[in-house]
Amino acid sequence: MNSSFDPYAYVLAALDGLGPEPLTGTVARHAPDGHRDAAAALLGGVWSALARPGALATNFRLVESGREIDRSRWMRSRVGDGEVLHTELVPAYLQSAVDRGATLVVSHLDALDGTVMMLREAVEYLLTARAWVNCYITAGTASAFDVHTDDHDALILQLAGRKRWEVDTRIGAGAADLAAGHLDTVLEPGTCLSVPRGTAHRVTGTGELTVHLTVGYEPFADAAAEARRLCTAGTGLPAADRTRLAGRLARRTERRHGVSLPGALTGELRDDARIRWASRFPPTVEHARDGLVITTMDRRFRLDGRLARTVGLLTAGAPLSWSQLCERSDLPAADVRSLVGFGIRHDFLICEG
Template sequence: MMETRRLLAVTELDHLADLPGPHPGGTGAQGHALDRVLATLSGERFLDRYWGRDCYQDTGEPDRFHHLLPWDELNRLLDGHRAWPLRMQVAKAGRSLPPSSYVEPIPGRGTGREPVLRVGGVKLHARLREGATLVFGSVDEAVPAVRDLAEALEHDLSAEVFVNLYASWGEVGAFDPHWDDHDGLILQIYGRKEWQLFGVGRPVPLPGDEPLNECPPVPSRQFELREGEALYVPRGHWHAVRPVGGTTVHLTFGFRRPVVEDFLKWVAERQRRHPEARFDLPLTGWDDETAVRLSTLRDRIGALLTEDGLRRYVAERDAHAQARPRHALPYAASGDFPPDAVVVLAAPRPVALHEDGSRCVIVSAGKRYDFDAVCAPLLRRLLERTPWRLDELVRDDDGGGPSSEESRELVAELLRHGLLRLGPTSQPLPAGASDRKGR
């Protein structure tokens, strides 16, 4: 019996590893994730004209976001929710209501320990009828369709993405006029809300910054954001939001991107490996030895404050980004995946296939994957980021590539490490579906 070749070695990525340039911004066969959200402007045009610069309102069909948050999904979320203080709040007229006004202890539990809380249906509904707004943080962790879109946006924009839900039935705003330290993309799922935009309050703010000025008394723009419309608000822009009666629900996708300060911290951190950055400072006065050390550091820092240094920083940042957890029980625990299972690349950021003679390398989610060069055709299929049926993906390669048995074991190992995950549909794709989607 022929011995199975060892096709893959996986190692943890050194935090200060030098990586080969940035990963390409390929978006796969489905196009840019922004094209799933914007109806009147392409994602590419939006990035060129508005991203990080100015507000943008997008129109569309009223029901185009309903699939993200069906009412059954929201009700399920609240029915099973333990009211974690950092996850959920109910707010009205600029203040958060005390949790006791909408949560209750679970009877018969918590004796002699911290009480276990849940959302009280009667209490919560009363607060909502009184005009309060339900705010559910990080809803992308709990609602599959929202999570899928958040993952796609994070991949294509190379940004940290989180999603908050806002639901209300009154005419009282939840918060006073404010600006945020992150960009926001608002999707109006149901109903409508009044928005007021006042212009820039703090240019390119960072977390913890205080306002430079007070909110202007008169908005520069005032309009209703209607069902099926989207609004982009860059960080630092004053805005106020008010429901206008009836049912209104929107999702805010928050984006945090690296800033120049992050790049500078990366440059400084990389000096720790050099002795010149580790010596004590001569607090009694300047000396020639210190001057030589600082001159050496200045040269090293200058070499990193370049286009090449920025590319290396981006590559390292993307390589260490972690994917959201995805569970695939019972298969993930048993390690036995059915032949009609659907798999898809799970990398949270764009990845590149670096080929070097007898080996090829992928770096993702803090791990380095070293493959035998014969795996390159299979890897190129996976990097398309389209779902593949397992039996289609691992078929025998007559051109000297891995056998079906080797490919199956390779895919199983990639599933165990999290580079692959089970696909987004519970229904297996028909044979050849991956080929059609990729084209």
């Protein structure tokens, strides 16, 4: 992963610039501070994934004029020792296909690159949403998919070249075509665009090699589905109650990518460690008379109330260096170290480095 790029900070800046509440469904574009550095870092993840598709080769599709090109033409695979799948792309065929207007689609790019995975995790944590990242690489001016709608919200991140986006003004209408006066914009590297679900849009190249990521996301998807099942069963959890839905997601056992292996094995915390909350979705923190009650990954912890500020820094979700955590905390460094050590042992904090 590119150590100089902070995916969490980039996603936070992008969401702030796209509007006060992306979940309300707005079409907007924004170029966050440092957007070109972010584009370069994420583009490095794309090239890395193309160099080693591995066992996730089925995540790759080559689409031309709305049809998929047979994978055997542009990908070679073999099973090696230990039944490990070795896969290589065929550069000459891919280049020819992309030059004539085909689009290489990499689904769930976050499963192939650590930097992109951290980007996806930041979106999930900040929007309390299930998210995934797809990549689109093309050249020329053709559109592989023409006008279409998606059944999920999306954040578009342009990484290389320029791409033209036409987006309907009738947000979420599920229209089959674009209305007069629709948004017509060209995205530059580092620029992002929000496209709500059910909104018609068309994407075309501008005659140059172009790469963009689509971060699809579904707010409260799992908890909302669970709520609907409970309501059908007569137990009555309102699907629109975000506080309750967030509480149910806090009990999910899913974690972010990463492990506190050095600290867990040695019991020591290095001064250059980077610390972040481990759960995929934010925890719930209740302030009780005798302290804090934290629910995360289907577990409950009761902590001293004096830890409230430090816990707040950690549960915000951003990775913090050890020095940053100590500077912003109102506790002595020894107490902060004890809290972090407790978090490592009980697996609700990830400490890397």
